[in-house]
Amino acid sequence: MELERRGVVAPLVVTETFLPLVQAQARARRVDPRLLVVPHPVGGLTPDELAGRVEGAAGDLLRMADEARGRP
Amino acid sequence: MSADWDVAVVGAGAAGLTAARVAAGAGLRVVAYERLGPGGQLVNLTTLHDHPGGTGPELTAALTAAAEGAGVRLAYAEVTRVQPGPPTRLTTSEGEVTARVVVVAAGLSPGRLGLPGEAELAGRGVSTCAACDGPLFRGRPVAVVGDDEWTATEALELAGHATAVTVLVPGEPRWSAARDRLLAAQQRVEVLTGAAVTALRGEGALSGVAVRTADGERELAVAGVFPFVGRRGPGGLVEGLAADADGRLVPSAGVLVAGDARAGADQTLAAAEADGRAAGEAAVAALAAGAGSLRVVDPTHGVRPEPAGAGAVAASTAAWTDVALFTNSKPNATELLRGLGGRLQAHWALPELGFAAKESASVAADPDQIDWLAQRFKMVLVAVGD
Structure with a gap:
């Protein structure tokens, strides 16, 4: 979150379980982070399951990145 | 007596956030210090067994929002020393501040077995956070060491991941009957009383623990061990304030203590919230008494926090290829x-x-x-x- 305050585009990858906490922290820090939400958990996943997490979030990441960069 | 804050709360877990909300709700200027982020031990719980608040992170979010809504300022700094006043002086990682009343709700330190190799195996089988690391032990056996409410709570959390959870209780369990019933209902959980962990096994990653019971010593093959023994309160944080053998503070005039940091506290979420509420009310009462007939009014109370983006600095000069x-x-x-x-x-x-x-x-x-x-x-x- 500190990176966004300093002008860096800094998407945060967060699991659904910890999303409310990250949102609360963001409010407390007066920042509005770009959030990339993935299903919980991440630790303990097999490589295939992890690839599924990547696949599920990649579309949002690319859209978020293009938007920040000002590309269609 | 002038001070930077009416009330400074050390720790923003369930007790600290509740105390801060109550005090701020009465119109006082309140700051709550937390080293990393709000929530304390709550953040470690994906299931709350004795509270209707959803998950730990959800309840943390609700408590934080309520505190902020009441006007509490959350500050991210570590409080390293408290010198009772008046005014009370707090030494923090961001400098020194003063407060008319302080509430210490700093919780307890992580568990520790105190065995050789423990530090090296941290994150490689030794953990104190079931919600964080529990999924790593899916399909494998684990042990939990301790005798209190947190031990039982974390064992219940781990039962959702591990094939077997052996709870090693050094003496007899101190957890509540309600926790005991929940543990008994879990087929994967076995409670072993009078059990002391005497050694950690494994090179590079934990492969087991040696356990001594009244029947002798035996090896327990586990991929993870979660110690909730050796936890200490913030003894020594407050100058001149007594602590029990576990470093948990004994409240005295001028210093309020709430939650697990308080000597004799019940280590449940409900107790922490009740403790926090009582500490917040005590802070309000103490300041009202000191103010005589004058009501303390915070001129910024109800004023929304600075807008998002405030404090932002100029954008990086790096390129989009960076x-x-x-x-x-x-x-x-x-x-x-x-x-x-x-x-x-x-x-x-x-x-x-x-x-x-x-x-x-x-x-x-x-x-x-x-x-x-x-x-x-x-x-x-x-x-x-x-």
Whole structure:
């Protein structure tokens, strides 16, 4: 979150379980982070399951990145 | 008596956030200090067994929102010393502040077995956070060491992941009857009383523990061990304040103590909230008594926090080809980031990706590391926070 305050585009990858906490922290820090939400958990996943997490979030990441960069 | 704050709360877990909300709700100027982020031990719980608040993170979010809504200022700094006043002086990692009343709700330190090899095996089988690391032990046996409410709670959390959870109780359990019933209902959980862990086994990763019981010593093959013994309160934090043998503070005039940090506290969420509420009310009463017939009014009470973006600095001069990954080093976090980073690298035809890592998710990011990332990169994909 500190990176966004300093002008860096800094998407945060967060699991659904910890999303409310990250949102609360963001409010407390007066920042509005770009959030990339993935299903919980991440630790303990097999490589295939992890690839599924990547696949599920990649579309949002690319859209978020293009938007920040000002590309269609 | 002038002071920076009417009330300073040390710790923003369930007790601290509740105390802060109650005091701020009465119109007082309240700051709550937390080293990393709000929630305390709550953050470690994905299931709350004795509370209707949903998950730990959800309840943390609700408590934080309520505190902020009441006007509490959350400050991210470590309080290293409290000198009772008046006014009370707090030494923090961000400098010294004064307060008319202080509430210490700093909780307890993580569990510790005190055995050789424990530090080396931390994160490699030794953990104190079932919600964080429990999924790593899916399909494998684990042990939990302790005798209190947290021990039982974490064992219940782990029962959702591990094939077997052996709870090693040094003496007899101190957890509540309600917890006992929940544990008894879990087929995967076995409670072994009078059991002391005498050694950790494994090179590079934990493979088991040696356990001594009245029947002798035996080996227990486990992939993970979660110690909730050896936890200590913030004894020594407050100058002149007595503590029990476990470092938990005994409240005295001028210093309020709430939650697990208080000697004799019940280690339940409900007790922490009740304790926090009582401490908040006591702070209000103490200041009202000191103010005579004057009511203390905070001129900023009800004023919304500064808008999003306030305090932001000029954008980095780096180019869009300068993209990095920043991991908190939690299990699989780096792998997830590399997967996502790879997709972005292909999408934007980036020649390379920068990389940085925090040593541990439980510590704040190194300011030098943040400086380097902010100066060097246009975009940083973060897992997660900071």
